[in-house]
Amino acid sequence: MAAVSKKGLKIRPSSILIRFMLHGRRYEESISMRPTQSNIKIAARMREEILREIQTGVFEFSNWFPDSKHAQKEVKPKNTFESVSQLYLKSLMLADSTILEYTKLLNQHWIPxxxxxxxxxxxxxxxxxxxxxxxWPSAKTRNNALTPLRGVFQFAVQDMIIDQDPSQYLKNQKHLRPEPDPFSLQEANLITEWLYRNAHPCEANLIEFAFWTGLRSAELSGLMWSDVDWLHSKIKVQRARERYGGGLKPTKTYKVREVELNARAKAALQRQRQWSELSGKEVFINPNTGEHYMTNKAVRTYFTRALKKLGIRHRPSYNTRHTFCTLALISGANIMWVSQQMGHSSTQMTLTRYSKWINGVTNDSQSQLMDALNNRDNMNEANNQEGMI
Structure with a gap:
């Protein structure tokens, strides 16, 4: 009887082989099980766990295949780059998604x-x-990959394995940081109006709220109804959604901030109440599943569809954040207030990144300035329509 292949498995007459990739090399390891349907299911689950351990960097041949020739070779001297890498990863107190990203970079580039x-x-x-x-496809990709490489050697110094860190002399390459590319007020209005006419209300509410609060995509997905202060027209931004797995993590700056709600943001939030407030959990939910967004893919899909239908130049949905910031600055909002609303690490960052949109400083209510900007736009549109009659 010839061997039969299933996904990740090779079924032989009297045994099952598990296939997997490790450090760019393919392995086939035999397990002593008769190839019954139940044993094949067990082998498939074993493979899933092996892949998970490889991904997180804790896989060892001897734990799974003690009789394998590869397990015999697995005894390695202490303090190899690979063994120190595992210690470094276990020492990290970062979001799971960040640790997973570092693990992938180490396994892809440095451990081989x-x-x-x-x-x-x-x-x-x-x-x-x-x-x-x-x-390297880009200087940014190279720079990102160097971060966990440096981390391994810094850990080795701190653990007194080595005295000096050879990676400290590896310099990042300079790369052009793309300039903010916001939507205009007219474009933002066209997009939200199209979504309210053609998409699910949950989707339209999310995008309008994004345009008028400047929250990051991960912060929008992590916003809970318990974070909403209706009395003072504010929300508390204190968590974000992880890129992988959909779990929750601290904000990018590891700081909790209060965001003031202008009229447009508050109206979008009011409209969203009927769809998710009763559950008492996430504010913005995927209408197709009734649960929070696991990733930003669904948002990107309907946002891109709106741009295509309207003939608006494509920009990622994340640029709703740039739009809020630039509209606030154009309206004359205080730069420090804008920086706090955005959750920037410093006011200097806001000044540097958005300097060409700064129009002045005022002591008036900052949210009212944005409401006034929107009202002026509505009046201009009304006057234009009257002139056409």
């Missing part, structure tokens, strides 16, 4: 090249050779 080397023997010249051998 440096894994068996003792960290004490790795020199700066070795690192330069490895870094320069990789065809």
């Amino acid at each position: 090249e440096l894994g068996d080397e003792l960290v004490a023997n790795i020199r700066f010249s070795n690192l330069v050779e490895v870094v320069n051998s990789i065809p």
Whole structure:
């Protein structure tokens, strides 16, 4: 009887082989089970767990396949780059999504090249050779990949495995940071109006709220009804949705902030109440599932559809955040207030990033300035329609 292949498995007459990739190499390991339907299901679950351990960087051959020739070779000297990498990852107190990203970068780029080397023997010249051998798609990708690499050596210094950190001399490459590309007030109005006519109200409410609060995509998904202060027209932004797995994490700056609601944002929130307030959990839900958005993919889909139908130049839905910031500055809102609303790390960051939209400073209510800007736009539109009659 010939071997039969299933997803990730090879079924033999008297055994089952589990297939998986580790550090860019394919493995097939046999398990001593007769290939019955129940045993095949068990093998499939084993493979899922093996893949999870590989992804998180804790997989060891000897735990799963003690009789494998690869398990015999697995005894490695202490303090190799790979072993220190695992210690470094376990020491991190970061969001799960960040740790997963670091794990992927280490497994993809650094462990295949440096894994068996003792960290004490790795020199700066070795690192330069490895870094320069990789065809990076962009300077930003390269810089991001260097972060966990440096982290491993910094951990090795802190753990007194080595005295000096050879990675400290690896410099980031300069790259052009894209300039904010906001939508105009007219474009923002067209998009929200189209969504209210053609999409689910939950989707339209989310986008209008995004345009008029400047929350990050992950913060919108993590907003709870318990964060809403109707009396003072504010919301408390204190968590964000993780990119992988849909769990919750602290905000990007690890700070809780209060965001003042202008009239447009409050109206969108009022309209959303009938759809999700009764559950007492997330404010914005996916109308197709009734649950919170696991990723931003669904939002990107209907937002992009609105842009195409309206003939508006494509920009990511995240640019609703840039739109809020620039409209606030154009209306004359205080730069410090805008920075606080946006949750920027400093006012200097807001000044640097959005300087060309700054129109002045005022002591008036900052939300009222944005309401006035919107009202002026509505009056101009009404006057234009009267002139056409």
